[in-house]
Amino acid sequence: MKKIIAWVLVLIISLTLVPNVHATGFKVEDKDLSESIHQYIEKRKEATVSVAIGVFKSGKVVYEGYYGYIDVENKLRASKDSIYEWGSVSKVLTWVSVMQLEGAGKIDFDEDIKTYLPKDFAKKLHYKHKVTMKDLMNHQAGFQEVTYPIEYQDAKDIPPIDQLLLSSEPKQIYTPGTVTAYSNWSTSLAAYVVESIASEPFYDYVKKHIFNPLNMTKTAIKPDWSDNTFVQSHRKQSKAYSYIDGDQSSFGQSVVHIGLYPSGAAAGTLDDYLKFTAEFTNPNTKLFQKADTLDRMLQATSQYTGHDIGRNYHGLWSMDYGTHLLGHSGNTQGFSSSIWFDPVSRTGYAVMTNEVGETTYNYGLSELFFGKPKVDIQPDDAISGVYFNKRTIDAEFLRMIKYFAGILPISKTDNAGVEKLMIGDIQFTHLGQHVYRQDDGNGLAFNLYKKGNAPVLEGFTSDYEQFKMIELVSAIMLLFSMLVTLVCVVISIIMNIIRCIRRKHRTIFARRNNIALFASTFNSIGFFYIWMGMNTYNPTAVLFISIMFIVLSLGIIANAIFQFYNKIKHNNTWANVCCALCLCLSVVVVIFFELYKFWI
Known part of the structure; x- marks a missing residue:
């Protein structure tokens, strides 16, 4: 009897200490998916152009649906042949490629990346501090924002990726590993490392090692999408829009070509998109030859300072809704997309829209599928002040951008434990222990973590630092x-x-x-x-x-x-x-x- 009581006590204690996996998993039953999504969209249909949504569990797609128009003017409804742009979700192709090479023993994440680059190329790079692949994955290589032309009207004007990387190399303004600042240039440099090791163009590597194994026949990644004729021709049927607060704008085809293409040029159908994104929940994934590579990829490579909470996972970002989600989102001039999944319950969803900066579906569906996070107001240190995004330009010319773009002015409210953006409806709720929940009221919500006693907030994909009075x-x-x-x-x-x-x-x-x-x-x-x-x-x-x-x-x-x-x-x-x-x-x-x- 004593042994039984002891085992019961151990079980009770273990259940208390170990998070309840089922309580933090997917909240909607498979049989209710279609109706739940339909109701969600109906409430928001006046502000919706088109949205393609997929849900996957353990590597299998359990729902795939299309709503609205890919071309409003010509009443062309969204369908399985509709082409959407991935935006920055394209970066995940780079990180998967890197993990493939690491799994094959061809990359050491703690080695200086110059080791893997052509000598004549590496000599022309002028960053001061050693940069590792892990730094690039975590967006902590220390580079400021670039000033190169991100988009080109004519793909013929885009120079080869090695030339563009060298001509647009930004100054290294932070010591690697100390500041998180989202960087397109860093990701493209990582893709060039893949290209150098594989001795073939990055787009060829991706097609051979990702697209073909997953039978992704309707996805392209080259800047002009010439690596897939179906995408190149059908992309012309897609139009871009902005539906915000009753203001409906059309941007036409909005065809532009991204120079550093590994950071955001992929485009394709939702069906193909799901073949890729679902693999992150597949215990027998086709992405990697070794079974444990995916498990290692889903381990945190950076954490929030002072908190045992993962921030970046080998290139994947994290957000907290009803559970701790991993994934990535992306935007181009006319499209938005995202992938978010729970690695514990192996469930997730993917979204593609032809709206600029869309958040209702790309982020808001997280609450529908995984539930709302527990938000208890616990008044903490005030964070009011004017902050600048560390993803900025802080050296040489164009430094004035720092004072105009990415500014976060936070002010107090009459409610204890609640602050707000000086302009707009974004609120910052105190959760205690120097954690603050930023919520735009339109689906996008994430936690900010104060970095010790420093006037720095660690956000979703970037750090924010409070302006000094003399600089203001x-x-x-x-x-x-x-x-x-x-x-x-x-x-x-x-x-x-x-x-x-x-x-x-x-x-x-x-x-x-x-x-x-x-x-x-x-x-x-x-x-x-x-x-x-x-x-x-x-x-x-x-x-x-x-x-x-x-x-x-x-x-x-x-x-x-x-x-x-x-x-x-x-x-x-x-x-x-x-x-x-x-x-x-x-x-x-x-x-x-x-x-x-x-x-x-």
């Missing part, structure tokens, strides 16, 4: 100086026109001010617009423009000194001096911004 002031000063500079140039032009009318423009002072006006105009307008218009970092061009700005600035300052000196000698007027001083403001702006690098 600098950004405001920059905007103000840009506006004032423009006003001063306009005033100077008006003053010169007045002098011309009064025939006072022929004096040496007026003529020099006219020359300075030209220099200042070019310095002001040229500085902002030439830099902003540059697509790639070209050292020669940057050096030339920098020297040009220095020469122009020296000329403007020299003119101001000349005008002021002659006023002291009583040979000039205050009008000319004021005009010269106004023009000097353009020089102040350039010096202050230090060619797009703040002085802090």
Whole structure:
């Protein structure tokens, strides 16, 4: 009897300590799938263009459905032949390829990736700190955002991937392994590692080792989709839209070609998409030769700081709804897609839409299938402040993007434990232990984790850091100086026109001010617009423009000194001096911004 009681106690304790797998699995019975999905869509049909949904369990598709129009204008309904773009879900093809090579003993995740790249290519890379394949998978290689042209109207303009990688290489601004910042360039570099090891183009490798084994006959990955004629021809039938808050916009075919194609160029049918995505729940997957490779891929490679919670799993991201889900989402100019699955219960779903930035289905279905997470408000440290996305540009030119894009301004509310975005309806609910639930109210919800005592929030795919007050002031000063500079140039032009009318423009002072006006105009307008218009970092061009700005600035300052000196000698007027001083403001702006690098 004592032994029985002891075993019962052990069982009770073990059930208390071990998560209930069934309680966190798929919530909808197979027989109810069709009706549940239909009701879900009906409630949202006014804001839906088309959506293709698939559900899979243990590697088998148990539901596949299509709703709406792939071409609204011509009433072409979505079907098994409709082509959708994968967007960033294409990256999963890279990570599967990497895992295949690792399983074959051809890649060591902790080795410097230069080991696997052609020597002439590796020598041209100029990052400072060692980068491993694990860093690339976790998006922790330390690279800032790139400034290359992401999309091309004509696929013929796209250079070979090795050339594009070198010409668009971003600066390494973080120490690898310390910051998570989503990176298209990093993923494409990983794909080039695969290409280098396999000694064949990446698209050929994917077709041979992923598409063919899974019988994916209606999927392409090349930038122009020329590796699959069916996709290339049927893609022309698909149109892109945006249905948001009653505003319905059509973008037509929205055909663009992605240069670093491994990061987002795949396109195909839902049927093919499911053949691939379902394999992540298949205990006998065809993706890998060794049975344990998939199990290893589904192990966390990065975690949230201070929490025993996986963040990235060999390239797959994680989100928490009714359970801890793994997967990936993607967007292009006109399409959105996603895959989310529970590795414990081996169940998941896949979504493809022809809407830009769609979240209701890509993320919202997680609540339908897996349930809502338990959200108990537990007031914690406030996180109010203005944050910037660490996936940004923080060095060299175009640094101003950091102050305009990806900003997260959070403010307090009257409710304890609830904060909100200053603009919009996004809320941040305190869950305790420095965990905060971000919810846009339209399906997309995920946890943010405060990084210890640092003013950093670790989010879904990127870290966010709170702006320092001095940097906020600098950004405001920059905007103000840009506006004032423009006003001063306009005033100077008006003053010169007045002098011309009064025939006072022929004096040496007026003529020099006219020359300075030209220099200042070019310095002001040229500085902002030439830099902003540059697509790639070209050292020669940057050096030339920098020297040009220095020469122009020296000329403007020299003119101001000349005008002021002659006023002291009583040979000039205050009008000319004021005009010269106004023009000097353009020089102040350039010096202050230090060619797009703040002085802090």
